[in-house]
Amino acid sequence: MPDWLSSYQKNLLSGDLTAGLIVTVMLIPQSLAYAMLAGLPPEMGLYASILPIIAYALLGSSMTLATGPVAVISLMTASALAPLAQSGSAQYIELAIQMALISGVMLLAFGLLRLGFLAHLLSHPVISGFISGSAILISLGQLKHLLGIPASGNNIAATLLDLTRHLSQTNPATLVIGSSSLLFLWWSRRSLSTLLEKAGMSSRLAGMLSKLAPMISVIGFTFMVYFFSLDTRFGVSVAGHVPQGLPSLGLSLPGFDAIAALWLPALLISLVGFVESVSVAQSLALKRKERILPNRELIGLGAANLASAISGGYPVTGGFARSVVNFSAGANTPLAGIISALLMAIVIAFFTPLFYYLPQAVLAATIISAVTALIDWRSLKNTWQYDRADAFSLLTTMLGVVLLGVEAGILLGIALSLAVLVWRSSHPHMAVLGRVPDTEHYRNIERHAVQTVPGLVALRVDESLFFANAAVVEQKIMALANTDTDVKNMLLVCSAVNQIDATALEMLDQLEKSLAARNIQLYFAEVKGPIMDRLKNTPLGKRMKNKIFLSVHTAFQHLRKDREPN
Template identity: 65%
Template sequence: MRLLPEWLAHYQKTKLPGDLTAGLIVTVMLIPQSLAYAMLAGLPPEIGLYASVLPLVAYALLGSSMTLAVGPVAVASLMTASALQPLAQPGSEQYVVLAATLAFLSGIMLLAFGLLRLGFLANFLSHPVISGFISGSAILITVSQLKHLFGLTTNAGNVFQEVYQLLALLPQANPATTALGLGTLIFLFFARTYLSGVLQKIGLKQKTASLISRLAPMVAVIVSIITVAQWDLAAEAGVAIVGEVPAGLPSLNVLVPNMNHLAALWLPALLISLVGFVESVSVAQSLALKRQERIQPNRELLGLGAANMASALSGGYPVTGGFARSVVNFAAGANTPLAGVISAVLMAIVIASLTGLFHHLPQAVLSATIIIAVTALVDFSTFKAAWQYDRADALSLVVTLIGVLLLGVEAGVLIGVALSLAVLVWRSSRPHIAIVGRVPGTEHFRNVRRHKVDTLPNLLALRVDESLFFANASLVQSHIERCVAANPKVEYVLLLCPAVNQIDSTALEALTQLQESLSAKGIQFMLAEVKGPVMDRLHETHLGRALEGLIFLSAHDAFKFVEERNLDSLAFSR
């Protein structure tokens, strides 16, 4: 059994410069994000720093991506706050314990899913649902942070009440806080949108310019700390600051959740695990494709599970792969997960000795950092594409987004999953059924409404383009019976099954009834192009025995069978 991960067992020195550079750059980016996302989650700022050390090492040992950057992210932070705020006072000791418990449960679930090879569970969250959920969460996060930009306090119940209260309280905004918050927001927007282009015009390479522009949040943090400290804006102008951030590495604690915590947190932990896994895998796969690397979903489950267990052990909260950090990690030259380990070491140094530097950091600057990060997650392009191609998918996206805004993140994602499954069942319950004929001079069969084909007057040949199960069995049976009733010349009914991967017991009963009903009318029921696994199950059924000799390998064979019968009948009549 190999104790070291493959990337470490075969590590090459030539990869070290890229990993060192990426580790340093990602650390500079990770510091303000960790502080900001901890605030978003309702946790003390140091908790975000704690969640940025051991989880990175744990993922490096078990994950499959060479460039995914794991740590606190906006959506998981919002989901953490949503799960914990009804249970404890944000920032309290109990709240911190519950956050670590949530990470512990998420880690256990992800590890279990990985060991059971359940990576396919991510398929229950369609792309429109994920897009609607993340877009709704981004809007929620943005609105929730606006009060910090202006130094206001609100107690709204939902996003619309929050906006109403903010507009009403705007005249009471703190001038210094507003200047810092809006100034940082404008600077970060400029950096994200235009700075790279400006730097390229003055001679920097595209890659270097892009990296510098992504480090703008750290520049904003440094400048704002100096500004607040220089003019003592916390005392003189009432600017809310981070305050004391305890120095020293976190102590390691083994959590033993009680039953009350388990009952309250298992569902949020499951949703955080699924959403985080889907988000991480999508980011990891998009980056891996650029280097012709492969991502193993079940390994990702193990890596993310270990990262969350490590976060819980070190007093953190749920973590997952971050899009922005991963892109920077990739662009900075990361070759292996060693870049993440280097970031973890550097973060440990910051926690051990440099946390005092963050005392004067304004909360408004952290809020601006969060807003700029999450507004990029609002996804209009997916809605536009879905609306043009498939209105049902567009509806899933919109309903999920509205559910998140009105009912919260947990209810929103559950509504999205339920709607996706409902749409799947609805589509499957209305399968496409085509009457087919033979393309002249060939053995191919196509829809009579789309192609010029030959048919036999006494043969009704239909193709069903879906598996047969309880939701569509009755509809298929009724459709065939209506087609037979509309054509009194029919003596043979042929059902083509090239797309039928399964026939459940309800569908089997419906086909048996159909066969018996047609037989009573003197009409022979036939099947063709039945797949092997389906045929294996049909053999021992009443329907299989009744159709002995009437199940054909191909539609062409069935047509030949009817043609020969027609010739025999014509010869007999003469």
């Protein structure tokens, strides 16, 4: 039994009940819309909103994270399955369920192996670029439903071209419904909360009610289509028959061919879903001084995806918008999620016939309204001003997702981030040091007014020494020795060096010998303990036994010549 359940108190129930109800009202239109985005029947979005929520509630570590279908994972699912089967076909549905299963197994394995640190493998610029690119891709892909015209293509350029060709076939009624719904949702997000507050409502309640605008839109336009028979009279596309009744439980095991086709997209879905969930969970936990356990999150999300596969759903993760609403509505424990799941089960068991006249244009408007809020232009602007390399990673990932597809885009972003990391490490910042007058502090001679010792050059390398930068460091030291013919002592300051690999060790060994042949002695200062432990048993370490100083100041004092410093 989870800790929150074994120590549950009655005074927490009212907040959990309220949050569970509000999240359910918000989850119904999102589940239907995101299933459509994934190319799946709408009921699969509802199925993925029952057992997965309960599984996470029992095994996850966040008190307020709301799991279920989300836009980005739905897009990744559609992107992965589109080349393998016809959208909505029996094979397509089976592959979606199997991908949830593979993703669940991966996440559980990562959790049991305590690989929670995987959350740090994707940098913020890559995640921001990926989400922004996905949001753009999703929005463009929903235009055909908003206009009521057919459009297809293997990539976004082909889809837009096909969309342009069929623009003359735009269904006016569908366009009016879709654009009206979209405008209402945008207005609600910007102004409804303020309007309710002016009417005397508390800011908290007004904020929560404004989040329910998608449900208001769904109810209003569904009634309109039904009352005026817009589907038969004007050809407005509707959701149609949504099967009534709880999902049957079962497990479809993938074959070798399916595993070979699905393991990479399942891995990316697992990583992206985990990073997104942990980010949301941590931001909410900090507000209540709670703690998120990444390894428990892996297990919780893994169990949620397994539960989704067993109940006929598709890959799920923690959703940002729903989690924020869950938190704001007063959720105290994961019981709010279990209440939401039970309410969803009631909806599926008895009320799915009400969704028959739900216009697809309204679902498209719901998706567009939700994802456009995820486009993070501010991060791009701020990152560009601070670090052009990170900004380039963000922009490349975003454009890669839009132009090349989801998998290619995120892999490109990861590869570029690693390339930037290696490039930076291979070009470390290095500074020649001097003493700040009347202190024991030593700073860069190019930035500060400092004193130096004739015949002594002290070089600080602000990076670990390894194969990618060993030659650069060697070249710098030799250039300093060649520039000043009076140099007799070369001091390598290792305060920022956390590791020296075999290539760098070989470089230092040869460097010490080369300098000694020119009557220049090599010294080290501020070498960290773990490095000293490995260095002392090497030939270089034995030769440097009495030439390693505890501090730069000690080295300067020891190597000072008789005359005063310049």
